[in-house]
Amino acid sequence: MHRYRSHTCGELRATDVDTEVRLSGWLHNRRNLGGILFIDLRDHYGVVQLIAHPGTPAYEALDRQSKESVLRVDGRVVARSAENVNPELPTGGIEVEVTAVEVLGAADPLPFPVFPEDNANEEMRLTNRFLDLRRQRMHRNVMLRSAVIASIRRRMTDLGFNEMATPILSATSPEGARDFLVPSRVHPGTFYALPQAPQQFKQLLMIAGFDRYFQIAPCFRDEDSRADRSPGEFYQLDVEMSFVEQEDVFQVIEKVMTDLFEEFGGGRHVTSPFPRIPFRESMLKYGNDKPDLRTSLELVDVSAVFADSGFKAFAGKHVRALAVPDTAGQSRKFFDGLGEYAVSQGAKGLAWVRVGEGNELSGPIAKFLTEDDVKKLTDALGLAPGHAVFFGAGEFDEVSKIMGAVRVEAAKRAGQFEENVFRFCWIVDFPMFERDEETGKIEFSHNPFSMPQGGLEALETKDPLDILAWQYDIVCNGVELSSGAIRNHEPDVMYKAFEIAGYSRETVEQEFGGMLRAFHFGAPPHGGIAPGVDRMVMLLADEPNIRETIAFPLNQTAQDLLMGAPSTVGEDRLRELHLSLRKPAAKDEKKK
Numbered sequence: 001m002h003r004y005r006s007h008t009c010g011e012l013r014a015t016d017v018d019t020e021v022r023l024s025g026w027l028h029n030r031r032n033l034g035g036i037l038f039i040d041l042r043d044h045y046g047v048v049q050l051i052a053h054p055g056t057p058a059y060e061a062l063d064r065q066s067k068e069s070v071l072r073v074d075g076r077v078v079a080r081s082a083e084n085v086n087p088e089l090p091t092g093g094i095e096v097e098v099t100a101v102e103v104l105g106a107a108d109p110l111p112f113p114v115f116p117e118d119n120a121n122e123e124m125r126l127t128n129r130f131l132d133l134r135r136q137r138m139h140r141n142v143m144l145r146s147a148v149i150a151s152i153r154r155r156m157t158d159l160g161f162n163e164m165a166t167p168i169l170s171a172t173s174p175e176g177a178r179d180f181l182v183p184s185r186v187h188p189g190t191f192y193a194l195p196q197a198p199q200q201f202k203q204l205l206m207i208a209g210f211d212r213y214f215q216i217a218p219c220f221r222d223e224d225s226r227a228d229r230s231p232g233e234f235y236q237l238d239v240e241m242s243f244v245e246q247e248d249v250f251q252v253i254e255k256v257m258t259d260l261f262e263e264f265g266g267g268r269h270v271t272s273p274f275p276r277i278p279f280r281e282s283m284l285k286y287g288n289d290k291p292d293l294r295t296s297l298e299l300v301d302v303s304a305v306f307a308d309s310g311f312k313a314f315a316g317k318h319v320r321a322l323a324v325p326d327t328a329g330q331s332r333k334f335f336d337g338l339g340e341y342a343v344s345q346g347a348k349g350l351a352w353v354r355v356g357e358g359n360e361l362s363g364p365i366a367k368f369l370t371e372d373d374v375k376k377l378t379d380a381l382g383l384a385p386g387h388a389v390f391f392g393a394g395e396f397d398e399v400s401k402i403m404g405a406v407r408v409e410a411a412k413r414a415g416q417f418e419e420n421v422f423r424f425c426w427i428v429d430f431p432m433f434e435r436d437e438e439t440g441k442i443e444f445s446h447n448p449f450s451m452p453q454g455g456l457e458a459l460e461t462k463d464p465l466d467i468l469a470w471q472y473d474i475v476c477n478g479v480e481l482s483s484g485a486i487r488n489h490e491p492d493v494m495y496k497a498f499e500i501a502g503y504s505r506e507t508v509e510q511e512f513g514g515m516l517r518a519f520h521f522g523a524p525p526h527g528g529i530a531p532g533v534d535r536m537v538m539l540l541a542d543e544p545n546i547r548e549t550i551a552f553p554l555n556q557t558a559q560d561l562l563m564g565a566p567s568t569v570g571e572d573r574l575r576e577l578h579l580s581l582r583k584p585a586a587k588d589e590k591k592k
Helices: 057-063 122-127 136-158 199-207 246-264 279-286 303-307 332-344 371-381 396-413 455-461 491-500 505-511 513-519 533-540 571-576 587-591
Strands: 020-033 036-043 046-052 070-079 094-105 181-183 191-193 212-221 232-242 276-278 299-301 318-324 351-355 388-394 424-428 433-435 442-444 471-476 479-486 526-529
Touching (some): 020 057, 057 070, 199 526, 232 533, 246 424, 246 479, 246 526, 276 279, 279 396, 279 424, 303 371, 318 396, 332 351, 479 533
Parallel strands (some): 276 424
Antiparallel strands (some): 020 070, 318 388, 351 388, 471 479
16 A cells, blocks of 8 residues: 555545545544544545544544644545435545554644634735645635636637747836846846736747747736735736737637636626727726626716806816616615715715606705706716716816726615626727826826837827727726737837837837847737736635735735745845845935
């Protein structure tokens, strides 16, 4: 018999009754019932129940072992009595009578229980991630991630894509976040950058003639953490295709996403085809560029209604309205609750009215609305008895942010929100440029390597803020999974686009010389996208926090609490890398 096991803990069945077996695993749980000891033994594959009777060596050995100790046991498989069968376990029809026990790894007292799972704080969990990953939920999430990546690889290969690796040590690139820099020992005073994305390399692969590339690519960005964004590093399904237009990319990604989410979505419906929503329309209707389409509620710009109105609170402001039907049965608590929610999102309050059976309006601001205001609102919003209308007023961006959040929350509280469904969409027609509010300068609003709609002519003849790009995002249930674009492949277009954003010709040649040289030697039209693997798994696992789907994530402040990174290095190592440290000034000195 094998030194450690003849079977795994998850494979024994009724057909194995009377078989002598050897198992190895962790002591998951212990119960002493009437003097008989029951042990749940767990390994990667499942849980099996052990039984030991008083007075036996096995009983004495098992009784003194702590939870999470690693054991090897020998025993005989027996059938459980009908009343003791556990239908929740694949092994629930049998148990193993233990005859011998060997302790392979004793466990000290645990900082938190693996079973039953409790609400240990994140710091404790990440410091002891090896224990946290033993929990059933975390183990399931990590295995889901593994299965999703394996499925992606199969699907991309079946579609004619070739998996290729791109460099980790490279040059800095303006991807919109800070680079992680790596000092060069061989070339004093110079630095490599860890890739924010394999953007330039995958374009160069297209120019080199490989046609269809993909990679489960590690990406590194020195940016702050959010619930749906891991600081430091993340993985994406990096894709690039030659001789394609926007719709060609959409067709490939829609198929992969639909099939993937149907495979791992646990029966949740995947809506297809994915609607295409222009960026500006999305901002108006949904308040953001990552709309949650699990509700059909939409925001409506009613600024014109109040432009000449006597209602001074809305006069001269951007006003967005949200009409929610079928709210006749809602109490005042519904309205007050949404108001409190709006305040939590940064609003000063939330104005509202409701439509009665005779189409009359009631509510805090109803008395300020003239008959003409009411008529215009009724026409603009299609109001009918039972409607409630919520208003946000102020600057466009502020109103969009607040009312976008109110839209989703109102739908949930009014019972007009779909559960158990994945609703995808494409956001298209992004502006090529935007104006920095602080400096007033024109800058890229998205990927700087994108092709502007209209090409060089648009760059030379249009107001930069009116130029749209062949850029697109894919969104699912209010979560942005990815950005992508049809790339610029013409040197003149690249020079002009960067010139508008304030880059000199010399700067472009210095920072993107490799790409420019490639463009001069026959570059095909190409485009791609890079959906985030972490976010896909987060949605499939129905987890609110992306760190719950990553085996060893950094915490919110980009620290690895388990391994102790980032860490200091000695003076000898700094000298070898030609570095000296310049620490931040003390708070008192900064104030001076």
